[in-house]
Amino acid sequence: MTKVAFYTFGCRLNQAETAIMQQGFASQRYRVVDYRDKPDVVVVNTCTVTENGDADTRRLVNRLRRINPEVKIALVGCQAQVQKEQLLSLPNVHWVVGNARKMEIEHILSRENETPQLITPTIGRESFTIPFTGFDERHKRANLKIQDGCDFFCSFCEIPYARGRARSREFEDILKEARELSAAGHHELVLTGINIGTYGYKDVTLVDVISALEKLPDLWRIRISSIEPTTIAGEIVERMAQKSKLCRYLHIPLQSGSDAVLRAMNRNYTAAEFDEFIRTAARSVPEICLGTDVIVGFPGETEADFEETYRLLLDLPLAYFHVFSYSAREHARTARMPEREPIPREIISERSKRLRELSLRKRQVYYRKFLGKTERVLFEQQKDGSWNGLTDTYIRVKVASDADLSNRLLPVALEGIDGQAMLGRLAD
Numbered sequence: 235m236t237k238v239a240f241y242t243f244g245c246r247l248n249q250a251e252t253a254i255m256q257q258g259f260a261s262q263r264y265r266v267v268d269y270r271d272k273p274d275v276v277v278v279n280t281c282t283v284t285e286n287g288d289a290d291t292r293r294l295v296n297r298l299r300r301i302n303p304e305v306k307i308a309l310v311g312c313q314a315q316v317q318k319e320q321l322l323s324l325p326n327v328h329w330v331v332g333n334a335r336k337m338e339i340e341h342i343l344s345r346e347n348e349t350p351q352l353i354t355p356t357i358g359r360e361s362f363t364i365p366f367t368g369f370d371e372r373h374k375r376a377n378l379k380i381q382d383g384c385d386f387f388c389s390f391c392e393i394p395y396a397r398g399r400a401r402s403r404e405f406e407d408i409l410k411e412a413r414e415l416s417a418a419g420h421h422e423l424v425l426t427g428i429n430i431g432t433y434g435y436k437d438v439t440l441v442d443v444i445s446a447l448e449k450l451p452d453l454w455r456i457r458i459s460s461i462e463p464t465t466i467a468g469e470i471v472e473r474m475a476q477k478s479k480l481c482r483y484l485h486i487p488l489q490s491g492s493d494a495v496l497r498a499m500n501r502n503y504t505a506a507e508f509d510e511f512i513r514t515a516a517r518s519v520p521e522i523c524l525g526t527d528v529i530v531g532f533p534g535e536t537e538a539d540f541e542e543t544y545r546l547l548l549d550l551p552l553a554y555f556h557v558f559s560y561s562a563r564e565h566a567r568t569a570r571m572p573e574r575e576p577i578p579r580e581i582i583s584e585r586s587k588r589l590r591e592l593s594l595r596k597r598q599v600y601y602r603k604f605l606g607k608t609e610r611v612l613f614e615q616q617k618d619g620s621w622n623g624l625t626d627t628y629i630r631v632k633v634a635s636d637a638d639l640s641n642r643l644l645p646v647a648l649e650g651i652d653g654q655a656m657l658g659r660l661a662d
């Protein structure tokens with residue numbers, strides 16, 4: 235029996251795909267083990283969003299070789315798609331498989347081949363199905379992939395090259411997996427993709443997908459993962475206001491609060507439009523958790539551009555933001571913008587630090603709105619004597635209880651704040 239392990243870098247979509255790939259190995263021939271348990275084969279689902287992601291892959295390859303010098307490594311996914319030959323030359327790497335074929339990884343590995351395999355065909359534009367259900371034994375919430383690829387071509391981003399153009403999963407195939415995941419006890423599903431607001435299969439939209447999922451009896455919560463600002467249908471916010479199964483949560487990447495930088499990034503909205511959308515959402519759904527992403531140090535970002543970003547983030551009713559340092563990508567259009575000056579590292583770190591501190595403060599402000607209120611928490615696990623879980627508004631809540639709360643959705647009175655979490659007690 236071959237011992238196979240999986241390792242995932244990068245985004246939620248990669249996690250969802252690893253869970254699906256893993257199901258293909260549930261056979262007599264393989265035993266799925268931890269990557270530290272001397273596996274014969276390791277499948278690494280790679281990421282190429284930043285330079286760090288690239289270096290992480292190389293470091294992991296070296297680590298896997300130290301664990302088992304004979305290990306055979308399959309590098310699959312985004313970095314595999316765009317850095318083909320470089321990856322195949324790494325020691326112990328026997329397969330480099332791009333995004334178009336990675337779901338067939340079990341078949342690819344089972345073919346006896348002495349020579350290393352490079353399988354990175356061009357990614358098509360057709361809608362798709364997924365052959366397995368991504369059961370995830372380690373988590374209560376499960377990811378449900380509904381879309382892949384992107385047509386937006388933001389100038390800093392390599393994703394349209396690594397993941398291909400936008401395409402949607404067939405509607406019935408989404409429902410089939412959702413039924414199986416919810417029946418298996420995954421009561422919260424997180425809709426994932428690269429640009430999920432552009433979902434469209436025949437005449438089915440993202441709102442239609444949500445409506446169909448809401449009818450599944452074992453599914454209690456539907457959460458939308460990151461969604462682009464210009465793609466959010468008004469009905470989505472209306473649905474959240476009605477306290478449906480759709481979580482009151484939106485993570486909407488801003489990237490910059492300066493119109494000049496947004497234009498250079500090829501983002502198709504202005505800071506004022508983003509501002510307007512966030513304020514409207516907050517008015518319509520008063521307790522909604524609104525989060526965002528910001529890139530610091532985009533080439534040519536002036537002090538004044540950065541201050542505009544800072545001010546916008548300070549003023550808006552956002553609960554948190556993720557701060558990313560700009561990272562040059564070979565295939566992205568910024569690689570061909572020599573007129574925009576790179577920003578020195580020290581300035582990027584200093585600006586990032588200011589934004590991260592602001593984000594921490596904003597989270598506290600957001601949490602304070604919930605003190606004294608009762609919210610329903612979907613409990614996940616017990617840790618250091620407390621049970622913890624999430625509200626639909628993405629607040630991590632800790633509750634001291636001797637009862638088994640695992641996978642239960644219970645009302646909790648929120649009474650305190652403990653760093654990045656809130657403290658509560660089970661309500662009567």
Ligand code: SF4
Nearest residue numbers: 384386387388391393
């Ligand atoms: S919307 Fe922009 S940043 Fe997001 S995946 Fe598409 S090109 Fe990349």
